[in-house]
Amino acid sequence: MDPRKFFVDQDIIRAQGLPKALFLDPEFHLRTQEIFKISWQFIPPPETDLRTFPELLAARGSWAPSRDRKLIITRDSYGTLHCFYNTCSHAGFPAVLFSGCGTHFECPQHGRKYKLTGEFASHTGLEEKMTANEKKSAGLYELNLGLWNQFFFVNASTAPPKLWDFIKDMHNVIGLLALNRFRRSGEIKEMERVPGSPFLHILNYLDELHITYIHGRSLAKAVDMKSYRTEIYPWSVLQWVFAENPQYGFDPQLLPERFRDAAKRVFALWWFIFPNMAFNFYPWGLSVNMWLPTDRNPETTIFYRHHYIWDNDKYAGRNEFWADSAVNEEDLAAIQETTRSIKNPSFLRQNKFLPDKEQAPHWFHRRLYELLFEERKTVIPR
Ligand code: FES
Ligand SMILES: [Fe+2]
CATH class of the missing domain: 3.90.380.10 (Naphthalene 1,2-dioxygenase Alpha Subunit; Chain A, domain 1)
Incomplete structure (x- = not known):
């Protein structure tokens, strides 16, 4: 993809837009994924519960998945909010399907338990076979969480913009x-x-x-x-x-x-x-x-x-x-x-x-x- 072909002048009088057909190009599609990754995205609230995220997560030790279940947001026992990919480190099932509260949440597929800080907590029958390092890396992947009024936003980059x-x-x-x-x-x-x-x-x-x-x-x-x-x-x-x-x-x-x-x-x-x-x-x-x-x-x-x-x-x-x-x-x-x-x-x-x-x-x-x-x-x- 030759960048010179796609110059868009800052001056609106001289500028020509990107060709619309480009938006259907698979290579362009791949390139643009990066933009979505480094920018802030609205977190859609859960489908079946009309409460806001701040209401769902009012208590320490509570969690709620996003509408598409890709993310889970928790408030840990210190009151700190976290956002994780909602993908269980055992076999990839969503680590939670519904909002709830407690000291741990348990993956509904085979019962792996996580702390609200996203760390691995326990997994009956398996944890005895796991090394300390394996347990350490079995936590959920944390993302950046942004708040504005009742709305929550996620950013997947390692150095997020404000x-x-x-x-x-x-x-x-x-x-x-x-x-x-x-x-x-x-x-x-x-x-x-x-x-x-x-x-x-x-x-x-x-x-x-x-x-x-x-x-x-x-x-x-x-x-x-x-x-x-x-x-x-x-x-x-x-x-x-x-x-x-x-x-x-x-x-x-x-x-x-x-x-x-x-x-x-x-x-x-x-x-x-x-x-x-x-x-x-x-x-x-x-x-x-x-x-x-x-x-x-x-x-x-x-x-x-x-x-x-x-x-x-x-x-x-x-x-x-x-x-x-x-x-x-x-x-x-x-x-x-x-x-x-x-x-x-x-x-x-x-x-x-x-x-x-x-x-x-x-x-x-x-x-x-x-x-x-x-x-x-x-x-x-x-
Ligand atoms: S996929 Fe979560 S415990 Fe197996
Ligand atoms: Fe319109």
């Missing part, structure tokens, strides 16, 4: 919302495998231009598109717009001065956190999205979508007034079409950006270029 560097600009804008009091709804499908590369999903999310077309009968009718704004930060992007009908906008007192207007109200604040998370704030609450690549297939994405309710009455109107499910379905259908169509060999390789409408897609293309192809790689701040 989570705060990614979320501080969002925090500074929505700091007045009582996020710890938002309740997860559990009413929607929270995890599904969807067609299309995660990068197509992300670029679609960052694309203002498509709203008038793809969401012409839904979102575009509910907002005042002339007021649409995109704000670019080092590791995040904010898109926001005023509501067509102020009745469906935010209470201006909850937002900083610059979002206040005599007659208009903010419809939504759509925050994208590099490289693959979105925190979408509405007057009814919050929708957290995450697009994860699958291990081998560049044409498929694991799409996480969680709703957190702030106002129950408004949440009941999320589809009627905030076009929630229509926008989701329209986006998924559009990305499926694009995934099919970019395989066409006549597809034009590069595209330019509209300077006043495509700052966010340009920013994302440029970030990918810097991290994947630039000779002196931009290092994510640590």
